[in-house]
Amino acid sequence: xxxxxxxWRSQCPLNIALEIFGDRWTLLILRDxxxxxxxxxxxxxxxxxxxxxxxxxxxxxxLVEQGIITGARSTxxxxxxxYKPTAKGLxxxxxxxxxxxxxxxxxxxxxxxxxxxxMSRDRASFIAETRARxxxxxx
Amino acid sequence: xxxxxxxWRSQCPLNIALEIFGDRWTLLILRDxxxxxxxxxxxxxxxxxxxxxxxxxxxxxxLVEQGIITGARSTxxxxxxxYKPTAKGLxxxxxxxxxxxxxxxxxxxxxxxxxxxxMSRDRASFIAETRARxxxxxx
DNA sequence: TCATATTACTTGCATAATGCAAGTGAGTGT
DNA sequence: ACACTCACTTGCATTATGCAAGTAATATGA
Numbered sequence: 612x613x614x615x616x617x618x619w620r621s622q623c624p625l626n627i628a629l630e631i632f633g634d635r636w637t638l639l640i641l642r643d644x645x646x647x648x649x650x651x652x653x654x655x656x657x658x659x660x661x662x663x664x665x666x667x668x669x670x671x672x673x674l675v676e677q678g679i680i681t682g683a684r685s686t687x688x689x690x691x692x693x694y695k696p697t698a699k700g701l702x703x704x705x706x707x708x709x710x711x712x713x714x715x716x717x718x719x720x721x722x723x724x725x726x727x728x729x730m731s732r733d734r735a736s737f738i739a740e741t742r743a744r745x746x747x748x749x750x
Numbered sequence: 751x752x753x754x755x756x757x758w759r760s761q762c763p764l765n766i767a768l769e770i771f772g773d774r775w776t777l778l779i780l781r782d783x784x785x786x787x788x789x790x791x792x793x794x795x796x797x798x799x800x801x802x803x804x805x806x807x808x809x810x811x812x813l814v815e816q817g818i819i820t821g822a823r824s825t826x827x828x829x830x831x832x833y834k835p836t837a838k839g840l841x842x843x844x845x846x847x848x849x850x851x852x853x854x855x856x857x858x859x860x861x862x863x864x865x866x867x868x869m870s871r872d873r874a875s876f877i878a879e880t881r882a883r884x885x886x887x888x889x
Numbered sequence: 890t891c892a893t894a895t896t897a898c899t900t901g902c903a904t905a906a907t908g909c910a911a912g913t914g915a916g917t918g919t
Numbered sequence: 920a921c922a923c924t925c926a927c928t929t930g931c932a933t934t935a936t937g938c939a940a941g942t943a944a945t946a947t948g949a
Contacts, residue, residue: 623778624850624852624854624857624866625850627859628852664926665908671926688917690924691926692926705848705852709845712763714763717841718766727763773935790897802937803938827895828945829897831896
């Protein structure tokens with residue numbers, strides 16, 4: 612069936628996807644945003660993975676430009692910028708979930724087995740649950 | 751529920767996955783292997799995306815080391831090495847499919863709409879169909 | 890059989906991306 | 920006013936990628 616797939620070249624959706632989040636940091640930032648519910652630069656920074664400050668700033672900027680997250684200055688403390696996922700960002704959950712499940716299956720990871728089992732048995736509801744926690748303000 | 755998710759650090763499955771295929775080329779090579787059914791260095795090379803020869807050699811080597819593909823010298827023409835996906839490699843199909851669907855939905859791509867519709871409506875059978883074409887020799 | 894091709898790479902070097910330490914400027918708390 | 924926090928920049932070292940050319944092993948044709 613995928614005979615027409617042979618001539619995709621650089622407009623191939625996979626290539627486009629890789630241009631947007633095919634690097635070492637972008638999806639880790641998104642993981643912190645979606646699962647750990649981080650929302651500030653400082654939180655992402657102290658996440659434990661050890662992102663360089665300039666890289667973090669660059670990736671946040673690009674994610675905002677791509678419409679995957681939004682960044683809004685807090686009304687309570689004007690120093691703080693609060694980042695949130697957009698609908699486009701939340702729709703990356705299936706990608707992230709499949710990546711996590713693959714790694715948990717084939718590599719030694721620190722993933723809690725119960726969580727993996729839940730994710731694996733019912734991807735749709737796991738994603739729906741995660742998504743639900745952002746519903747009120749998902750752009 | 752993901753409260754235990756907060757302390758994943760570098761053993762986080764997402765981070766592990768990114769260390770394995772979180773670069774600009776690895777998944778493109780896998781796409782050619784899985785969808786275009788390419789199997790030789792020369793085919794990957796002429797794929798149109800324009801991989802540098804040293805990068806291609808490096809990625810093929812790493813994919814073999816990771817057990818995602820195998821490389822076997824052809825019995826008919828000993829110059830040719832034929833690469834094939836392993837079960838671990840075939841299990842990356844869900845990841846690739848979700849990435850393709852996300853990009854096709856949010857970005858301008860050259861993806862044939864009929865194919866995307868098929869992929870999207872029934873991911874499982876699309877994956878099964880693709881997988882079936884490798885069944886006889888999927889390590 | 891012996892020059893010519895072909896396949897799968899290496900190698901060397903230029904350029905771009907990433908990593909690290911230190912610094913900046915707006916905003917806050919006291 | 921002063922120290923402090925937050926979200927970044929900046930400059931420079933290191934690493935990864937990109938490009939052109941070269942090489943070894945095998946095959947092909949006269």
